[in-house]
Amino acid sequence: VAERYHTAVIGAGAAGLTVAVGLAKFGKRVALIERRHVGGDCTNVGCVPSKTLVHLADHLQMYGLSPAEVLARVRDKRDSLREEETTWVKDIENLSFIEGEARLIVKNRLKLTLSTGETHELEAKNLVLATGSRPVTLAIDGLPEARTLTNESLFELSKLPEHLAIIGAGIIGSEMAFAFRKLGSHVTLIDVAPRVLGTLEPEVSELMQEALCERHIDLKLGAKALRYDETTGTLQLEQGGQDLTLEGVDKVLLALGRKPNIEGLGLERLGLSYDKRGIPTSRAHQTNIAGVYALGDLDPISAFTHSANAQGRRVVRRLALPWLPLLSPEPSYPSAIFTDPEVATVGPTLAKLKERYHPELLKTLRVDLKETDKGYTEGLTRGFVLIHAMRLSGRVLSATIVAPKASEMISLLTLVVNKRLSLYTLSGLVYPYPVLSEGIKKAADGFLFETLGKLAQELGGYLRYRFAPKPKKRP
Ligand SMILES: Cc1cc2nc3c(=O)[nH]c(=O)nc-3n(C[C@H](O)[C@H](O)[C@H](O)COP(=O)(O)OP(=O)(O)OC[C@H]3O[C@@H](n4cnc5c(N)ncnc54)[C@H](O)[C@@H]3O)c2cc1C
Numbered sequence: 001v002a003e004r005y006h007t008a009v010i011g012a013g014a015a016g017l018t019v020a021v022g023l024a025k026f027g028k029r030v031a032l033i034e035r036r037h038v039g040g041d042c043t044n045v046g047c048v049p050s051k052t053l054v055h056l057a058d059h060l061q062m063y064g065l066s067p068a069e070v071l072a073r074v075r076d077k078r079d080s081l082r083e084e085e086t087t088w089v090k091d092i093e094n095l096s097f098i099e100g101e102a103r104l105i106v107k108n109r110l111k112l113t114l115s116t117g118e119t120h121e122l123e124a125k126n127l128v129l130a131t132g133s134r135p136v137t138l139a140i141d142g143l144p145e146a147r148t149l150t151n152e153s154l155f156e157l158s159k160l161p162e163h164l165a166i167i168g169a170g171i172i173g174s175e176m177a178f179a180f181r182k183l184g185s186h187v188t189l190i191d192v193a194p195r196v197l198g199t200l201e202p203e204v205s206e207l208m209q210e211a212l213c214e215r216h217i218d219l220k221l222g223a224k225a226l227r228y229d230e231t232t233g234t235l236q237l238e239q240g241g242q243d244l245t246l247e248g249v250d251k252v253l254l255a256l257g258r259k260p261n262i263e264g265l266g267l268e269r270l271g272l273s274y275d276k277r278g279i280p281t282s283r284a285h286q287t288n289i290a291g292v293y294a295l296g297d298l299d300p301i302s303a304f305t306h307s308a309n310a311q312g313r314r315v316v317r318r319l320a321l322p323w324l325p326l327l328s329p330e331p332s333y334p335s336a337i338f339t340d341p342e343v344a345t346v347g348p349t350l351a352k353l354k355e356r357y358h359p360e361l362l363k364t365l366r367v368d369l370k371e372t373d374k375g376y377t378e379g380l381t382r383g384f385v386l387i388h389a390m391r392l393s394g395r396v397l398s399a400t401i402v403a404p405k406a407s408e409m410i411s412l413l414t415l416v417v418n419k420r421l422s423l424y425t426l427s428g429l430v431y432p433y434p435v436l437s438e439g440i441k442k443a444a445d446g447f448l449f450e451t452l453g454k455l456a457q458e459l460g461g462y463l464r465y466r467f468a469p470k471p472k473k474r475p
Helices: 014-025 040-045 047-058 067-090 171-183 202-214 305-320 350-356 373-377 406-418 423-428 438-453 455-466
Strands: 003-010 030-034 095-106 109-114 119-129 133-135 163-167 186-191 218-221 223-229 234-239 242-246 251-254 258-260 292-294 335-337 342-346 362-368 384-390 396-403
Touching (some): 003 014, 014 030, 014 040, 014 067, 014 095, 014 119, 014 305, 040 047, 047 067, 047 171, 067 095, 095 119, 163 171, 171 186, 171 202, 171 335, 202 218, 218 234, 292 305, 335 406, 350 396, 362 438, 373 438, 384 438, 406 438, 423 438, 438 455
Parallel strands (some): 003 030, 119 292, 163 186, 186 218
Antiparallel strands (some): 095 109, 109 119, 133 258, 223 234, 234 242, 342 396
C-alpha cells in the first residue's frame, strides 16, 4: 500500500525546500524527494560556490591562498553547507526526506526510484514540482568533453585554466569572467549578441564592457565559436564574417542560459501544460491541473534563489492557510549580478516600459555615483543609479544600480517599486552621510526640481499622454 501525504514535493532546491519545510512546520505531512543533493543548484553548483569564488578571488592577498587552494576552498565550503542542510532537513518533524527520482503515474500518485535502486510508490493530495533547471549546452566541433565546462563541472576544477574561453556574456558568464581573471587565468568572453548582459539596460552593458576591458578580459561580441583544434589548443571563432583564432585555450565554459527540468516527469499523462520556457502557473503557482503546483526555475518568471523562495512561501500560504485572502499578484523580484562592480535591478528596462506606457509618460533619472560625496571619498570612477518613473506622479517603475555593493542597495528600490511609492517619498527620506545610496536621493531631487519647477507643463503632459494611444512600433 502506497504511503499517503498531504503534499509531495519533487526537488529539494530553494523552491522545494521552502515549500516542504514551510508545510511541515504548519503540521502537514510532507514527502520531499531529491535525486541528487539537498540545496539543489544554489548550494551545489550555483550561488554558493560561485559567490564563494567571487569573494575569494576579490581577497586573494588577504587570505593568502593560491588559485588551486581557492578552488579547493570553494568545494570545502560548498560541501560543508550541503552536509549541514542535509542533516537539518532529515530532522524536521512531519517531513519525510526521500533520496531518489520521482515521476508521476497519475495525478496523486508518484513512482520513486530510490538511490538504493528499489522502487516505491506514494500518494499525495497535492503535488509540488520544483525540479529546477540545467545548463543549455552547445556542441562545438572538435571540443573534447574534458575541456568543456558548465556550471555543473566548473567548481570541480582543481587547477586554474591558463586560458578560459567563456561562451555567453550573460550573468553567469560575466561573473565568472571577473572571478577567473582575478585568479590569474587569461579570459575571453564570447557572445553572439552585440553587448554583454544584453537583457539589461544598454548603460549597464556599456559600463561593464569598459570594466571588463580594464581587467584585460578579452571581449568577442557578435562572435560565434566554430571549432576547437586539440592539437594546437586553438578555438576558432567567426566575428563579422571574419575568422578569429584564440590561442592556448585549455577550457571552454558554456554559460548560454538555462532550460527547465521538465522531461521525464510524466507530465504528459496529466495533460499538464508547459513549453520550452517552463510551466505557466496561476497567482498561487497552480498549474492548469488543480492540486499540482510548479515554481522556482521551472516557472518562466523565476530565475533566482530569492524568487524561488518567495514563490515557495506563496505556495505554503495557499496550501497551509487557504482561508487567508487571495494572494496579491506576484511582486517584481530584484536581480543581483556579482560582477565588478555589481549590478542590481528591479522592474522592467526602459525598452520594456515603452511597450506598456507612452514614452512621454516616462521620466528617466540617472546619477553617476562619482558625483556623490561617498563616491568622491572612495575615489569611485564608475557606477550609477538609473531610475525610470511615471511623469508627474513620480511613481517608481524600475531601477538599476551599478555600484560596488549594488546588491545591498537595491532592496530600498524593490520596496518602492512594489509598494508603488514615488520619487517624492525617496526625496523626503533621510539617508546616512556619506553613502552611495545618496545617488537615489539625488535622482529623486532631480525629478522634484524638474517637475515642481514647471508643474503646469508636467500636469498637461501627464493628462495628455496618460490616456493617449501609444505610438505604433516601427516594423
Ligand atoms: C552558476 C550559477 C550561479 C547562480 N547564482 C545565483 C545567485 O547569486 N543568486 C541567486 O538568487 N540565484 C543564483 N543562481 C540561480 C539559482 O541557483 C536558481 O534560481 C535556484 O537554484 C532555483 O531553485 P529551484 O529550487 O527552482 O531549482 P534547483 O535548485 O535546481 O533544485 C531543483 C532540484 O530538483 C531535483 N530534481 C530534478 N528532477 C527531479 C526528479 N525527477 N526527482 C527528484 N529530484 C529531482 C534536482 O536534483 C535539484 O536538486 C545561480 C545559478 C547558477 C547556475
